[in-house]
Amino acid sequence: MNDAPAAIEVLLVEDSAADARLTREVLKGGAVANRLTVVTDGAEALSYLRREGRYRDARRPDVVLLDLNLPKMDGREVLDHIRTDKALDGIPVVILTTSGAERDIAGAYEGRANSYLQKPVDPNEFARIVAGLSA
Numbered sequence: 044m045n046d047a048p049a050a051i052e053v054l055l056v057e058d059s060a061a062d063a064r065l066t067r068e069v070l071k072g073g074a075v076a077n078r079l080t081v082v083t084d085g086a087e088a089l090s091y092l093r094r095e096g097r098y099r100d101a102r103r104p105d106v107v108l109l110d111l112n113l114p115k116m117d118g119r120e121v122l123d124h125i126r127t128d129k130a131l132d133g134i135p136v137v138i139l140t141t142s143g144a145e146r147d148i149a150g151a152y153e154g155r156a157n158s159y160l161q162k163p164v165d166p167n168e169f170a171r172i173v174a175g176l177s178a
Contacts, residue, residue, distance in 0.1 A: 085116025
């Protein structure tokens with residue numbers, strides 16, 4: 044019998060290749076086993092979550108890490124779709140974005156985000172914040 048806990052499914056919605064790469068590397072070395080899937084825009088995130096098209100066999104994520112500033116459909120709209128879809132509403136959503144604007148923070152919590160983390164400019168500090176997610 045395998046006593047190792049199952050890996051958690053993480054959906055990262057991030058259009059910055061550098062931020063996605065750093066997040067992947069930090070989570071790979073984290074204390075919690077995980078499988079990370081990266082999508083690069085809001086419309087693709089909803090297709091993944093709803094298992095549409097090429098994502099029909101996608102695993103339901105245990106958590107969504109969501110950037111606010113995305114192409115096609117921004118993170119605010121994605122959060123709204125998640126929270127108004129009964130099939131998706133129970134998935135925890137962590138906003139992981141560069142914005143520290145009060146209106147963005149307040150809007151995220153009003154939209155029922157579970158947490159809001161501001162990405163720092165320094166890659167080492169960003170790695171520390173992401174590492175804290177997997178602790």
